[in-house]
Amino acid sequence: MITLTVNGKRHELDVEPDAPLLWVIRDELGLTGTKFGxxxxxxxxxxxxxxxxxxxSCVTPAGSVxxxxxxxxxxxxxxxHxxxxxxxxxxxxxxxxxxSGQILAAAALLATTPNPTDADIDAKMTNICRCGTYPRIRKAVHRAAAAMAKGVKA
Structure with a gap:
């Protein structure tokens, strides 16, 4: 048994501690927004x-979290958000x-770097986008940073 707190809710789960967190989130909790790549x-x-x-989450043992x-x-x-x-x-x-992974990475970046440069975004946003929307991702991160600077709550 392991205990995880996911999205504010505590879960007692009968899974092996070395099970990848991704599969626990998807298969045990039914939260399918997190994708396998x-x-x-x-x-x-x-x-x-x-x-x-x-x-x-694909390489993070659930029991280690x-x-x-x-x-x-x-x-x-x-x-x-x-x-x-x-x-x-x-x-x-x-x-x-x-x-979903891009958005969570961007939110984490903005929590620590409220006014990121393009270089900050490129260094911290290491997620791959097969469609190549990187210029739009950068613009969106800057837009979110500006909104948060104006007091829009995360």
Missing amino acids: CGIAQCGACTVQVDGRPVR KGQIITIEGLSSDLK PVQQAWLAEDVPQCGYCQ
Whole structure:
């Protein structure tokens, strides 16, 4: 048995401690917004936040996680998070597969770097987008940063 706190809710789960967090989130909790991409922590489709830090859940043993886990479903119940709003305004998604991981990585970046430069975004946003929407991702991160600077709550 392991205990995880996901999106503010505590879960007692009968899973092996070395089970990848991704599969526990998807298969045991039914939260399918977190996507499987590569399985080797390279693409970032599986990114969630643990205590506000972006974590590649495909290679993270569920039993090793002691902090608060946030998935895309828990970022905002009404899609009003500034990053989600910026993603929509800048028309970032094409296929959309990487977007939950991209959004969680962007929200984590803005929590630590409220006014990022393009270089900051490029250095911290290491998720892969097969559709190549990187210029729109940068614009959306800047838009969300500006909204948050004006007091829009995350």
